[in-house]
Amino acid sequence: MNNVIVYCEITEEGHVAEVSQELLSKGRKLANDLGIKLEAVTIGHRLENIEKEILPYGTDIIHIADDKRLFPFTTLPHAAILLKLFEEIKPEIALFGATSIGRDLAPRVASAMRCGLTADCTSLEIGDHTEAKTNTTYKNLLYQIRPAFGGNIIATIINPDTRPQMATVREGVMKKELWPVVAVPEINRLDVSKYVNDEQFVIRIIERHIESQKINIKNAQVIVAGGYGVGSKENFDLLFDLADVLGAQVGASRAAVDAGYVEHERQIGQTGVTVRPKLYIACGISGAVQHRAGMDQASMIISINTDPNAPINQIADYTILGQVHEVVPRMIKYYRQNSK
Amino acid sequence: MPFRIIVLAKQVPDTRNVGKDAMKADGTVNRAALPAIFNPEDLHALELALRIKDQIKDAEIVIVSMGPGRAAEIIREAMYRGADRGVLVTDRKFAGSDTLATSYALSLAVKKLAPFNVLIAGRQAIDGDTAQVGPQTAEKLNIPQITYAEELVEVNSKQIIIKRRLERGIEVVKAPMPVAITVHSSAPVCRPRNAMLVMKFKHARTITELQEETKDYTELRLDRPYLNIEEWSVEDIQAETEKLGLSGSPTKVKKIENVVLQRKESKAYTADDKDIDLLMQELMASHVIG
Numbered sequence: 001m002n003n004v005i006v007y008c009e010i011t012e013e014g015h016v017a018e019v020s021q022e023l024l025s026k027g028r029k030l031a032n033d034l035g036i037k038l039e040a041v042t043i044g045h046r047l048e049n050i051e052k053e054i055l056p057y058g059t060d061i062i063h064i065a066d067d068k069r070l071f072p073f074t075t076l077p078h079a080a081i082l083l084k085l086f087e088e089i090k091p092e093i094a095l096f097g098a099t100s101i102g103r104d105l106a107p108r109v110a111s112a113m114r115c116g117l118t119a120d121c122t123s124l125e126i127g128d129h130t131e132a133k134t135n136t137t138y139k140n141l142l143y144q145i146r147p148a149f150g151g152n153i154i155a156t157i158i159n160p161d162t163r164p165q166m167a168t169v170r171e172g173v174m175k176k177e178l179w180p181v182v183a184v185p186e187i188n189r190l191d192v193s194k195y196v197n198d199e200q201f202v203i204r205i206i207e208r209h210i211e212s213q214k215i216n217i218k219n220a221q222v223i224v225a226g227g228y229g230v231g232s233k234e235n236f237d238l239l240f241d242l243a244d245v246l247g248a249q250v251g252a253s254r255a256a257v258d259a260g261y262v263e264h265e266r267q268i269g270q271t272g273v274t275v276r277p278k279l280y281i282a283c284g285i286s287g288a289v290q291h292r293a294g295m296d297q298a299s300m301i302i303s304i305n306t307d308p309n310a311p312i313n314q315i316a317d318y319t320i321l322g323q324v325h326e327v328v329p330r331m332i333k334y335y336r337q338n339s340k
Numbered sequence: 341m342p343f344r345i346i347v348l349a350k351q352v353p354d355t356r357n358v359g360k361d362a363m364k365a366d367g368t369v370n371r372a373a374l375p376a377i378f379n380p381e382d383l384h385a386l387e388l389a390l391r392i393k394d395q396i397k398d399a400e401i402v403i404v405s406m407g408p409g410r411a412a413e414i415i416r417e418a419m420y421r422g423a424d425r426g427v428l429v430t431d432r433k434f435a436g437s438d439t440l441a442t443s444y445a446l447s448l449a450v451k452k453l454a455p456f457n458v459l460i461a462g463r464q465a466i467d468g469d470t471a472q473v474g475p476q477t478a479e480k481l482n483i484p485q486i487t488y489a490e491e492l493v494e495v496n497s498k499q500i501i502i503k504r505r506l507e508r509g510i511e512v513v514k515a516p517m518p519v520a521i522t523v524h525s526s527a528p529v530c531r532p533r534n535a536m537l538v539m540k541f542k543h544a545r546t547i548t549e550l551q552e553e554t555k556d557y558t559e560l561r562l563d564r565p566y567l568n569i570e571e572w573s574v575e576d577i578q579a580e581t582e583k584l585g586l587s588g589s590p591t592k593v594k595k596i597e598n599v600v601l602q603r604k605e606s607k608a609y610t611a612d613d614k615d616i617d618l619l620m621q622e623l624m625a626s627h628v629i630g
Contacts, residue, residue: 012508072511075475075485100506103471104487111443111476116590119470129594143594149355149467154597162590203484203515206501210509222629246629258525265507271469279628300628302619303606313606318619322611330613334620335629 003037003061004030005091005164007082008054009101010044010071012210016053019097019171024057026124026174027095033126034140036092037061041085043078045071051187058179060186063089067192069201072208073101076200079108084195086113091164093142095124098168110166116159117166118144120270122173122293129158142167147270147289154289172218172274172294215249215265222248222279225268225295228255229284229305230324236261238328239283245335251275253291269294283324287312304328343399343497345389346450348461348477349382349418351411355466378414381462383530385523389460390422390531391492392500399457400424404449406434406442412546415569419541420533425566427453428546431573433581438589439472445584446473447480448577458500459520463488471522478520486515488524546571 004027008020024040031038037060042050047066054062065081086094086109094109096102098120110117123145129138142165144157159165217223224243230236236256243250251268252261268275270290280298285291287303287310295301296315303316304327313319320327353374386403393399403418405411406429415426429449437445450459459478464471471487478485486502493501493512504511505524543557546569550557561567574581582588609615623629 075487079479100488104475104485107439107470107472107475108479108485110472111440111479114440114590116438116440116592117472118591119468119472144591149353155593156595156597157591158594159590160592203486203513205511205513207512208509210506210511279623308608316606318607318609320609320611320616320619327611327616330611330616331620334617335624338620338624 001090002092002163003039003089004034004093004095005039005041005086005089006059007094007096007102007105008040008042008050009097009099010042010047010050010073014044014046016042016050017097017099017171018176019099019102019169021053021057022171022174022176023095023097023169024054024059025177025179026169027093028058028177028179030093030124030126030142031060034092039063039089039091041065041082043070043081044073045069051185055181055185056178057176058182060182061188062185063188063190065190065192065195067196069196070192072205073105074201074203074205075104075108076202077196078105079112080197080200081190081192081195082109083112085190086164094164094166096166096168098170102168106166106168113162113164115162115164115166116157117168118146118157119168121146121167121169122270124167124169124174129160131160141165147293170270170272170274215263217249217251217266217268218273218275220249220251220275220277222246222281223251223268223275223277223295223298224248224281224283225251225253225285226256226261226283226324227253227285227291228259229286230256230261231284233261235325238325238332242281242328242332245332245339248279248281251295253285253288256285282312282316283328285312286310287315341455343396344453344456345392345399345401345458345460346453346456347382347386347389347401347403347418347423348446348450348459348473349386349403349405349414350379350462350465351376351405351407351414352379352465352467353377376410376413378417379462379465381464381523381525382414383462384525384527385460385462385521386418386421386423387528387530388489388492388521388523389458391528392458392495393422395495396497402427402453402456404429404446404453406430406446406449409546409548412549412569416541416544417533419544420538421530422534422537425570426544427570427572429572429577430546430548433574433584436586436589437584438591439468439470439476440590441584441588443473443476443480444588445574445577445579446477448579449572450477450481452572452577455518457497457517457519459483459518460489461520461522463522463524474520474522481518481520483518483520484515485520485522486513487522489521490524490527541567543567544569
């Protein structure tokens with residue numbers, strides 16, 4: 001009762017999604033801070049051994065809903081299961097990946113329970129809050145921290161009165177950390193027929209093409225990233241050339257993705273991927289806070305920009321004042337001539 | 341029964357141009373201080389509605405926006421592009437609403453327009469990026485939802501087939517009506533204004549706007565009822581006040597921090613060949629690359 005619960009999303013390949021394991025790791029810490037347990041709920045089909053992918057993160061209780069109609073994901077049955085389960089176990093905190101599934105499901109559940117939900121959090125902490133007007137103090141609330149309003153502010157959101165306190169978090173924002181498996185984990189296989197009814201299967205999936213993840217910038221050691229300042233799709237090719245010679249991956253800011261320079265899978269930042277490379281080369285990226293939220297943990301940052309006052313320069317280790325299409329070819333040339 | 345499509349649209353502050361006075365002391369947005377635009381994904385939503393109407397000729401598109409008086413601007417914009425009529429849901433009591441309180445109000449406005457076949461909105465608004473209002477409004481209306489729509493595959497009076505854009509692929513789904521759809525930015529862009537429609541709707545006004553006009557258009561409007569943009573208050577949609585605004589919002593803003601960057605020591609180079617060679621040399625010597 002009143003624990004932290006993580007919705008564990010099932011991937012195409014039938015595994016627990018990375019983002020869910022990252023959230024379990026965070027959930028474990030939050031549960032420790034609060035002295036409560038960590039629960040997980042997973043919904044899908046053929047989940048016979050799924051607990052093996054959930055227990056290593058210190059999960060105390062796992063709820064499993066296994067039925068062939070529950071995969072692929074559709075909103076209403078998954079929402080119905082969560083609503084009934086949440087009513088039974090009354091979680092204190094409920095976390096979802098900010099994926100196309102999590103961002104579809106979590107608001108539906110939050111609305112039905114009339115509780116607060118914060119999207120795309122970049123940090124979650126436990127803290128107190130005193131309401132100035134009534135001088136009421138709330139202990140141990142979940143601080144849901146996220147950039148807002150075009151990234152010009154960082155907002156700390158709380159839900160003083162409603163439970164669960166709900167949040168979604170993007171993949172890569174939290175760190176996956178193993179935790180000793182608890183001595184006697186509780187595995188609760190749900191009787192699905194008690195949680196869903198036929199009417200909830202009104203949306204029919206008639207076709208699916210899901211690709212295995214081709215572009216994987218998340219674990220790259222070196223990233224060459226471009227922003228709107230790269231100027232064109234053709235100039236972006238230079239970034240791919242540099243990435244090729246360095247054995248790096250190409251990333252992008254949201255502005256570059258929106259401009260159609262590169263595919264969305266390469267987007268780094270609050271609404272994209274979070275990366276922690278050894279070296280991050282930011283080309284024509286001004287460095288809005290949403291972008292920095294996804295890359296400021298890079299060990300070394302080089303910024304190539306025509307604007308000496310670009311915000312990214314303030315967190316960069318090296319700044320090069322100049323045009324991307326002039327600087328990048330020079331870097332390629334030097335590397336080719338001097339690498340063994 | 342006529343085929344009715346309701347499009348939810350939001351006028352948003354252009355978050356690309358934010359000044360110092362953008363936030364009020366209570367942590368809510370000071371919208372008056374910013375240029376206001378049609379939320380980009382809501383324009384994609386309008387285009388999806390227009391494509392449905394292309395196939396179902398007698399369909400009616402009603403554009404609904406919740407916001408301050410000047411949000412009537414985007415209702416007219418939608419009319420210039422093909423919406424048939426508009427409703428502005430506006431009241432001071434809505435101020436400070438989070439996504440839950442907003443979807444409560446929107447769901448009541450939509451109920452007032454029932455029966456309807458399809459409810460369409462952009463996936464998310466650029467001032468919040470939450471993507472919550474669409475699904476939450478669908479939940480309040482107790483209708484199924486299709487999120488991240490990219491393409492209209494097929495529609496008739498009973499059902500709709502939509503292609504959805506997911507992180508790693510696409511999914512084609514079939515839904516009965518009524519259904520709520522949120523539209524992804526990868527969906528077709530909205531068709532431009534139509535000159536005939538601009539002529540037709542250029543005098544469309546809310547009652548509040550009319551009171552500010554110097555010329556009297558009363559007679560014109562009697563002949564042309566479509567020029568009336570309806571204006572609905574809390575009473576009109578029969579909302580419970582405590583479920584609106586700050587009191588109806590379970591999420592509270594505890595703290596707002598302006599983004600202040602910690603300047604760290606950085607080495608500055610020019611685009612000069614020698615400088616770049618020096619930098620590369622340093623990176624290779626320290627094995628950061630190579």
